[in-house]
Amino acid sequence: MGLHHAMLGRAALGSFSKALPTMGETERAALEAGTVGFEGALFSGQPDFDALRMRGPNRLKPEEQAFLDNEVRALNAMLDDFEIDQGHDLPPEVWQFLRDKKFFGMIIPKAFGGLGFGHFAHAAVVTRIATVNVATAVTVMVPNSLGPAELLLSYGTQAQKDHYLPRLADGRELPCFGLTSPYAGSDAASIPDLGVLTEREIDGQMVRGFNVRFDKRYITLAPVATVVGLAFQAMDPSLPEGEQQLGITCALIPVPTEGMDIGRRHRPMNSAFMNGPIWGEDVFVPMDWIIGGEPQVGQGWRMLMESLAAGRAISLPALGAAMQQTTLYVVNAYSQIREQFGMPIGKFHAIGGLIGRMAVKLYASDAARRYTAAALDADERPSVASAILKVQLTEAGRQAVNDGMDILGGKGIIRGPGNLLGVAYRHAPIAITVEGANLLTRALIIFGQGAVRCHPQVLNEMTAVQEKDAEALGQALLAHGGHVMRNLGCSLFGAGLIGTPPPDLRAEAAMIARVSAQYALTADLAMGLLGGKLKRMELLSARLGDALSALYLAASCVWRYEMEGNAGLLPFARAAIRDQLGVAVQVLRELYANMPSRPLALAAPVLLRGNSALRGLRDREWLALADALRSDATLITQLCPDVGQPKAGGLLDLMHAFELAQPLAKELPDLNQALRRTASLEEAAATSHDPAAALAYLKAADRVIQVDDFPA
Structure with a gap:
């Protein structure tokens, strides 16, 4: 059998050496950072729902x-x-x-x-x-x-x-970290900031270290930082030519340090958080300041990639979830308080449809965020899943705020204390841009890294080619062929369930399994047809990243429903899974239509068969979800559990008005009609069975409806 492997490997080695992209040290460090979780099972076309259940539930000490x-x-x-x-x-x-x-x-x-x-x-x-x-x-x-x-x-x-x-x-030190340079943004590994190994006399002793010059920008907390984390390219000019570059190195530099200039501000979308540039010229960095000391010189890129594998799943996804939750809370409450044409604006289909979609997207994206947090708390470091979260949560946050601004209309665009979403609307592009711009992350990280880390054989093949190991390549190719045939069969005839999903979502889990197999087959066909060129064809690789993301969100919905056991949210869970699978299938159709292969485009309807149930939700289904949110206030509490109460402002006014509205829900139409007739809050309140409660509500609602003005 080994002879057969070697013969196959030798026959394929030449063509694979040309087809597969080369892998440098920085790319290898990025690829090897972190771990592979359930996203790997989805990429392979074999999601195991028992393995999914093993992560969670989320628990707080x-x-x-x-x-x-x-x-x-x-x-x-x-x-x-x-x-x-x-x-x-x-x-x-x-x-x-x-x-x-x-x-x-x-x-x-x-x-x-x-x-x-x-x-x-x-x-x-x-x-x-x-x-x-x-x-x-x-x-x-x-x-x-x-x-x-x-x-x-x-x-x-x-x-x-x-x-x-x-x-x-305890806050005695406030840190920032300088990575991005003016000429190395998305391509962070190519930072030009240079540290030259040298010695300096300090307090009568010669100290080894680096003489560093650097120019950094977009550094959050830089203007107020007391210690600066810095990434720079280390070099040793005493070594032979070709060996002088030691690699990216991370150091901690106290503020102030001679030669370092810090304290000016950038204003990202005029936000209030601190952000600014850092410069350094002839800054001496002793070896004691290198994170990890001299043994970690040149290991900075690996350190950063391993840290980002976890950190990318926390902070920016949290901001995206907050934008979604706040927006859904705001538009649901506002659309019940605000009336036009004699009825609450939430009953208009154009608005109700948006609110229903917002709630479904929130269920799915927050499910993925919570599932990934459970994986992190189980000591996983899912690098591909964290990139999925970063893109999906920040994009969902931006879409939610955009839709929310449409619903608020004039109320949304008047700046002042009473504005409900204006500041969040301005912040949304920041989250889209930082920690790897979403345009880059969709194509090069979610799929580019995912194809190598999550696929069961691609990394084995790349390693075998790089090491010119014909037998290992032959073994990987045979296993890869079996993988493709299995997924072809599952795509054409249906994939059996692995594990036991919750009974309420068994049909949806079966759909996830089938679309996962179709995705795995499509990814293999794209990589087989295009080889290393796929890395540069970013519109195609981004679609493959989007499809994997949608599958990950859909599977996370299964996990969330099982962990929470909340039957009231079952309609939202089902809708969220169908919505995400619909996205995945549509993206795959677009992919086949755009691949440079006429036979594959013609074969797409056959390869993607069996997905007729994944039509988009009907209008009546979106509207039914919005009606459920209006009629049952506990659903909003369950979907938006993190919305906090501020010191003052429009959100606090809305919370107060919405709370006062609940006991009066049945008579709100009559109260609003009386207000239009009398143009008096007091006279309208007098028509209620509880005039004091009605007057308190009408005053609170009026504060919500009014907008701010300022001296000319």
Whole structure:
């Protein structure tokens, strides 16, 4: 059998060497970062629903729940969205509260003075803050996400941990991390910032280190940072030509340090969170400042990629979830309070349809966020899944806010304390852009990295080609052929269920299994036809990334429903799965139509057969979901559990009005009719069976309907 493998491998080695893309060290480090979870099973066409069930449910430790109930609630009650936006900074008392309550030390273990929170708790804190004020959420998330604390925990020397972690935990040190350069944005691995190995005399002793020059921008918290994490290219000019480049290296530089200029601001969409550039010329970085010391010189890219495999799944997805939850809460409440043409605007189909879609998308994207947090808390580091989350949650947040602005109409575009979504609308493009722009992430990370990490044989084939191992290549090719034939059969005749999904969603799980097999087959056909060219054909690879993302969200809905056991949300779970699978199938159809192969385009209807049940939801189904949200206020609480109560502003006014509306729900049409007839809040309230409650509601509703004005 080994001889057959070797013969096959030798025959294929030449053509595969030309077809497969070359893999440099930085790309290998990125590919090998993190772990593969359920997204790998979907990519292989073999989703195992028993394996899916093993992750979760999300659990909060008592101290984590207490922090959400007390410290986070108290923080939100200090936040006035408009006031912070106008002031371009957090109030001093908010900064102090964040330090005092160790918001900057959530991921730091208790042994170093931190809170020692898990990933789900960390995400929940950021989400709840972001529903009230995004700038504060960003300020909290950066020290707890990709940055010095996480790098120190994984790679720092004991002396570095002992010095910095307690100071980071209690806010004595405020960190930022400088990676992006003006000439190295998306292509972060090509940063031109250079550190040359040298020695300097310090306090009478010669100290080894790097003389670094750098130019960084878009660095969150830079203007207020007391310690700067820095990535630079290290080199040793004493080595032979060709060996001088040591690789990307990460260091911690205290503020101030001679030669480093820090303190100016960028204004991303004029947001209040701190962000700015950092420059350095002739900055000496001793070896003690290298994260992990001298043994970690040149290991910075691997360190960053491994950290990003987890961090990308937390912070920006939390912001996206917050935008979705806040928007759904706002439009559902506002559309019941605001009337036009004699009835609540939520009853108009154009608005009800948007609200139904918003709720379904929120169920799916938040399911994926929660499932991935459960995987992280189980010590996985799912790099491809984290990229899926980053794209899907930030895009869903942007779409929700866009739709919400349409529903609010004039109320949404008048700036002032009473505006409900304007600041979030302005923030949405920031989340789309940072930590890997979504345009890049869809094509090059979700599918590009996913094809190598998640496929059962591609990495084996690439490694065999690189090592010129004919026998290993032959083994991988035979296994790959069997993989393709299995998925072809499942695509044509249906895929059997692996594992036991919840009975309520058995039919949906079977659809996930079939579309997963069709996706796996399509990915193999695309890679087989185009080889390394597929990496450059980004419109095609982005579609493959989108289809995998939709499958991941659909499967996460199955997990969420089983973990929560909430029968009231079953219609939303079913709709969310069907909606995501509909997206996946439509994307695959577009892919076949655009691949440079006429036979494949003609074969697409056969290869994608059996998906007639995945038609888009009918109008009546979207409207039924919106009606359910209007008639049962508990559904909004279940879909939007993280929406916090602010200090002041339009959201607080809306919450108050919506709460007062509930006991009067049956007589609200008559009250509004009386108000139109009398043009008097008091006279309209007098027609109610409870005039005092009616007057309180009408006054609160009037505050919601009014918009802000200012002196000319």
